[in-house]
Amino acid sequence: MKLATLKSGNRDGRLVVVSKDLSRCVAVPDLAATMQGVLDNWEAVSPKLSEIAQKLENDTSFGEKFDESATHSPLPRAYQWADGSAYVNHVELVRRARGAEMPPSFWTDPLMYQGGSDSFLAPHDPIRVADEAYGIDMEGEIAVIVDDVPMGANLEQARAAIRLIMIANDVSLRGLIPGELGKGFGFFHGKPSSAFSPVAVTPEELGDAWDGAKLNLPLLIDYNGAPFGKANAGIDMTFDFGELIAHAAKTRPLCAGSIIGSGTVSNKLDDGPGKSITEGGDGYSCIAEIRMIETINSGKPVTPFMKFGDTVRIEMKDANGASIFGAIDQKVEKYTPTDA
Amino acid sequence: MKLATLKSGNRDGRLVVVSKDLSRCVAVPDLAATMQGVLDNWEAVSPKLSEIAQKLENDTSFGEKFDESATHSPLPRAYQWADGSAYVNHVELVRRARGAEMPPSFWTDPLMYQGGSDSFLAPHDPIRVADEAYGIDMEGEIAVIVDDVPMGANLEQARAAIRLIMIANDVSLRGLIPGELGKGFGFFHGKPSSAFSPVAVTPEELGDAWDGAKLNLPLLIDYNGAPFGKANAGIDMTFDFGELIAHAAKTRPLCAGSIIGSGTVSNKLDDGPGKSITEGGDGYSCIAEIRMIETINSGKPVTPFMKFGDTVRIEMKDANGASIFGAIDQKVEKYTPTDA
Numbered sequence: 001m002k003l004a005t006l007k008s009g010n011r012d013g014r015l016v017v018v019s020k021d022l023s024r025c026v027a028v029p030d031l032a033a034t035m036q037g038v039l040d041n042w043e044a045v046s047p048k049l050s051e052i053a054q055k056l057e058n059d060t061s062f063g064e065k066f067d068e069s070a071t072h073s074p075l076p077r078a079y080q081w082a083d084g085s086a087y088v089n090h091v092e093l094v095r096r097a098r099g100a101e102m103p104p105s106f107w108t109d110p111l112m113y114q115g116g117s118d119s120f121l122a123p124h125d126p127i128r129v130a131d132e133a134y135g136i137d138m139e140g141e142i143a144v145i146v147d148d149v150p151m152g153a154n155l156e157q158a159r160a161a162i163r164l165i166m167i168a169n170d171v172s173l174r175g176l177i178p179g180e181l182g183k184g185f186g187f188f189h190g191k192p193s194s195a196f197s198p199v200a201v202t203p204e205e206l207g208d209a210w211d212g213a214k215l216n217l218p219l220l221i222d223y224n225g226a227p228f229g230k231a232n233a234g235i236d237m238t239f240d241f242g243e244l245i246a247h248a249a250k251t252r253p254l255c256a257g258s259i260i261g262s263g264t265v266s267n268k269l270d271d272g273p274g275k276s277i278t279e280g281g282d283g284y285s286c287i288a289e290i291r292m293i294e295t296i297n298s299g300k301p302v303t304p305f306m307k308f309g310d311t312v313r314i315e316m317k318d319a320n321g322a323s324i325f326g327a328i329d330q331k332v333e334k335y336t337p338t339d340a
Numbered sequence: 341m342k343l344a345t346l347k348s349g350n351r352d353g354r355l356v357v358v359s360k361d362l363s364r365c366v367a368v369p370d371l372a373a374t375m376q377g378v379l380d381n382w383e384a385v386s387p388k389l390s391e392i393a394q395k396l397e398n399d400t401s402f403g404e405k406f407d408e409s410a411t412h413s414p415l416p417r418a419y420q421w422a423d424g425s426a427y428v429n430h431v432e433l434v435r436r437a438r439g440a441e442m443p444p445s446f447w448t449d450p451l452m453y454q455g456g457s458d459s460f461l462a463p464h465d466p467i468r469v470a471d472e473a474y475g476i477d478m479e480g481e482i483a484v485i486v487d488d489v490p491m492g493a494n495l496e497q498a499r500a501a502i503r504l505i506m507i508a509n510d511v512s513l514r515g516l517i518p519g520e521l522g523k524g525f526g527f528f529h530g531k532p533s534s535a536f537s538p539v540a541v542t543p544e545e546l547g548d549a550w551d552g553a554k555l556n557l558p559l560l561i562d563y564n565g566a567p568f569g570k571a572n573a574g575i576d577m578t579f580d581f582g583e584l585i586a587h588a589a590k591t592r593p594l595c596a597g598s599i600i601g602s603g604t605v606s607n608k609l610d611d612g613p614g615k616s617i618t619e620g621g622d623g624y625s626c627i628a629e630i631r632m633i634e635t636i637n638s639g640k641p642v643t644p645f646m647k648f649g650d651t652v653r654i655e656m657k658d659a660n661g662a663s664i665f666g667a668i669d670q671k672v673e674k675y676t677p678t679d680a
Contacts, residue, residue, distance in 0.1 A: 011380055011595075040351055077595055079417045082528070106523075113525040114454040118419035118595035130492060134591070151532075152470055152677030173591060183446075185453040186526015188422070192491075192591040231654035251474070251513060251532040254460035255351075255417050337492030 001046070001053040001202045003164065004326075005035050005072040007122065012036065013072040017049055018199050019056040022326055024063035028052055035075050039257040041241070042147050042163055046202075068326040073120040073196035074166060075145065075257060081117035081194065082248045083141070083261035084110050088238040090266035090289060093273060097292035098257070110239045110247045113187050115170070115282055117186040117259065121195035123328045127171055127306075127336035129192070135175030136306040136332055138220045140285035140314045141168040142233050143261040144241050145200060149254040158245035159213050161254075167219065168261055169314055169328045171195070174288055174305060196259075196315075198326030217324075219265045221285050222313040229283035231267040231274070233316075264289065273333035308334045341386070341393040341542045343504065344666075345375050345412040347462065352376065357389055358539050359396040362666055364403035368392055375415050375494060375540070379597040382503055386542075391513060408524055408666040411459040413536035415485065415597060421457035421534065422588045423481070423510055423601035424450050428578040430606035430629060434615060437632035450579045450587045453527050454597040456511070457599065457679060461535035463668045467646075468675035469532070475515030476646040480561045480654045481508040482579050482627035483574050483601040489594035498585035499553050501594075504540040507559065507600055509654055509668045511535070514628055516615055536599075537619050537654075538666030545665070553580035555656075557606045557664075561625050562653040569623035571607040571614070573656075604629065646672045 002020060005013035006027075012034040031048050038045050056063050085091050088106055121127065129136050145164040149157065170191065177190035198269035203210050209217045216234030220227070233302045239247070243302040244260050254260075265285045267274055273293045275281025284290045291301035306312070314328040342360060345353035346367075352374040356365035371388050372378045378385050396403050426430050428446055435442040457512040461467065469476050489497065511530065517530035543550050549557045556574030560567070579587070584600050594600075605625045607614055615621025615635045624630045631641035646652070654668040 047607070057673070078418045079419060080456060082456075085525070090472060103523075109523075111523055111525050112528050114456055114528060116422075116454055116592060117422060117457075118598050119593050129591070150677065151468070152675070152676060156678060157679075176591070181524050183443075183449075183451055184526075185425075185451050186519050186524075188452050188588070189591045193593075251469070251516070251529045252456060253459045253533075258458050335491060337490065339492070339494060339497075 001036060001050050001125045002199045002205060003038070003074065004066070004199045005050070005074050005076060006070050007072050011076065016066070017052045017056060019063065022068070022199065022323060024056060026052060026056060026063040036257050039145060039147065040182050041111070041162065042256065068198040069124045071198040072122045074164070074200040075197055075259065076120055077149045077257050078117040078120070078209040078257055078259050079090055080258035081115035081261070082112055082114050082258065083263060084112045084239060084244040084247070085239050085263035086110065086239040086244060087263055089267035089268050090235050090264050093289060093292040097295040106240060110244055112244065112247055115191055115194065119193050121193045121330070123195050123326065124330065125195065126331050126333040128199070128333050130335045130337070132307055133175055134173040137174050137287045138312040138314070139170035139231060139263060139264040140219045141170050141262050142215050142219070143168040143196060143259050146245055146256070146258050146260060147260070148256045149245060149249045150320055151251065151253045153246055153249045155242045155246055158249065159242035160291055161245060162203060162241060164202060165206065165210070165215065166200045167197045167314055167316055167325050167328065169195045169312065169330065171262060172286070176185055183262045195330060196326050197328055201324060206324070211244040217316050218282070219285060220315045220317065221283065223288050224311055227277045227283065229285045230277065231265045233262065233265045233266050237262065307330045308332055341390050342539045342545060343375060343378070343389070343414065344406070344539045345414050345416060346410050347412050350417065353416050357392045357396060358406050361401065362406055362539065362663060364396060365406040366396060366403040376597050377401060379485060379487065379503065382596065383575045400581055408538040409464045411538040411670050412462045414504070414540040415599065416460055418457040418460070418599050419595050420598035421455035421601070422452055422598065423455050424452045424579060424584040424602060425603035426450065426577050426579040426584060426585070427603055427606035429576050429608045430604050433629060433632040437635040439662055441633055447578060449680070450584055452584065455531055455534065459533050461533045461670070463535050463538045463666065464670065465535065466671050466673040468673050469513065470675045470677070472647055473515055474513040474656055477512045477627045478512050478561070478646070478652045478654070479512055479604040480509035480559045480569060481510050481602050482555050482559070483508040483536060483599050486585055486596070486598050486600060489585060489589045491591065491593045492587055493586055493589045495582045498583035501585060502512060502543060502581060503554065504542060505546065505550070506540045507537045507565055507654055507656055507665050507668065509535045509652065509670065510601060512626070535670060541664060548655065549658070553582040557656050558622070559625060560655045561623065562656065564651055567617045567623065569625045570617065571605045571622045571625055573602065573605045575607050577602065648672055648674045
């Protein structure tokens, strides 16, 4: 089953069931008005939504045209966005680039930060930033939405709580992060609003590509229209979603609708740093990573961060080349505060 | 106007308007079913709620009995909980106790962490923790709920967005924090579910005690039935709520219903560390602070963190000694995960 949220006159948008090929959709106001409404009552509502989804597949005249650009993020606002850093390769490169050792515990104890979840960007919304000097970067990620998870959940409970899967752009302001992390309280300004894919899908929609806790497909990142990354989300993921969810729930329960992220997808190459796509590698899911590799190789970064007018497209395709989640497709724009 | 959320069969509870003396309340399903519903539409709904509040004052036979112990936190779950550390005295003591200098920028650039907001405790709910070794502590704080705040809001916009004021217990697990902060991504396990006061009040309800961005009254902390703290929330607050809100909104907008916290209320005494109430001082709003002062004075902490069975009560009284927000009243209990 594929679900999306269309922009509408209210803050939480309008829930729609979407056809597998993303061509048509149908609103279901009698079953659930919003995505959070479904998640609050998944067991009761989801079987009925599945019936609608089946009808969309059986009857190609059923439903209205689905327009990705009219969507909100599936949850326009959520009660939780907890983002892991499961591709430890990426974390190790960050450290190597600044000449620091990574603590060995990072291979066994997940890194995770509490993100802001009150104001997500729609997948085709611009990324508005006040200043290019903030160091604007994309981070291509996988994210899951969970049902209620009890405090202290074990891995089995954690995996069983995964209800929906999305892809994400965890927008990052690299220029603000070092100072912010130096203060010791984690990210705040360095992580502005994130965006999620137009469509969220249930695990069974992914077939064999979903192993219960990992998604074994390349995450396609196009930067200014050219291929920039195609790292496989199932490779080098040190902590799977079960482990990330259990980590998040160690000292408190997670409310249905909580979103757990994988962190930037990152693949090694021959056990070392990856290569760009133009050099025959799988590229990168964020600009920071190529800059770290440039720093390791030549002493300093060469690739600049994003400028106003730059675009990023993040998508994932199935074995037949069809888009699974629709595309995150965003342009960076200058933001000017108003005094009004 | 005073508002509360009664526990009910659903996740977001049932909104009620509460009389000033906290004796009676009335549900307003025709105006708004939930607290978030009011905040989503404050301008339209709040004048009507004010009329109900006025009726509660004028007619003492109107409404049902208000029972603090039947309340959720005003927002049982919220889209954002961003907690500052505005009483820099507290931060300086933390540093001094471990022999570290506090960066001078901490006096001008607020510390703030993104907290979990999906699963708050009700104000009379137990604090359930798996292990006493986690170092269980209370943190008595002031918190505000804001309306929509645009990205890059100035101080005037930030202050004007304050809709409701509460007191809070930002439960902290001190034993988990040093290791967690050492990982560099901020708090996660060290900050389990927070609790907020039974009642949230509008600024005008506080009269002269509210100066537009600070609350000039003592925050009363009772620990195991004995007075433990009475620090004045208006004193030594280096960053007022306008500054905290503007800080939170620097790189992203804040959605209506976002909660911004002050951090542990902490007062200096004669420009030095405070004294306990039994020694004639104003005491502390968390156990960590007395432990830091013990460490500074005698090389090691003496007061233990909370044990299973310990209780904490957090309240604030007006000039006439009447409770403004009702009391947070919690007992620490052992939590045992279930495999079911």
